[in-house]
Structures are given as C-alpha cells and as structure tokens.
Amino acid sequence: RQLLEDSKKINFNMARALALSRDVEGRRVIDIAQKDIAEVLQEKIFFLGRYDISPGTVVHHSSTSCVVEAIDSKAGNDYRILFREIAKDKDDIRTAEVTKETIKTAIGRLGLDQDDDIFKHHI
16 A cells, blocks of 8 residues: 555656565566556556566667567456447447447457458458
C-alpha cells in the first residue's frame, strides 16, 4: 500500500528492481501483484506505461530508425473492450456469436485491411 501512496517518489530503477524481483516460486512481482500495484509498476517501468520492451531484441535497424520487440501489457483489455462493443450478446462475451461480420468489424476497428486476401480465404 505504501507503494501506491508514495508512487511519485519511486524512480525507474527502484520500480524496476521491485517489479522484476521474484518470489520463492520464481514469479515476477509485477506478474503476481494486485492490480492497482501492478499498474503503478507498469506506469513506472514500461514504455508509455504500457509496452514491456524486450532487452536486446532489435527487429530492424537503419540510419533513421530502430525497431525493438515489446509486449503490450494492456492489449488484452483493449481487445476485450473491442469485442464487447461488437458482440451481439453484450452481457456475456463468452456466449456471443462470432461471425465473419463481427470479425471483419473488429479487424476494421483495429485499423487492419478488411479486404485482404488472407481474410477472404481463411475467415
């Protein structure tokens, strides 16, 4: 609880050391912490409070850019919200009907091309 109250006093190095510490079972603190505490740690150590950049993983490098691999820690929430919005049964997404149309709507909302040959042939 003190972490939440003093979160402005905690710098990147302190938050990272705490977040990446492991319990006796080898689990990272950031992965097993209560939601509010995990969010404080994510805000402190993730890029834009969201992206967990993989150390040393350069996907592309040029004179004008460097692309690294990262895990979007909030993607699951974004997708959950998106599918709830387009699901026919908004009370329980687990029983919602998934159709080509709902998938196409979701793909469009994510900014992807809905007319792609892969979509036409595989979905």
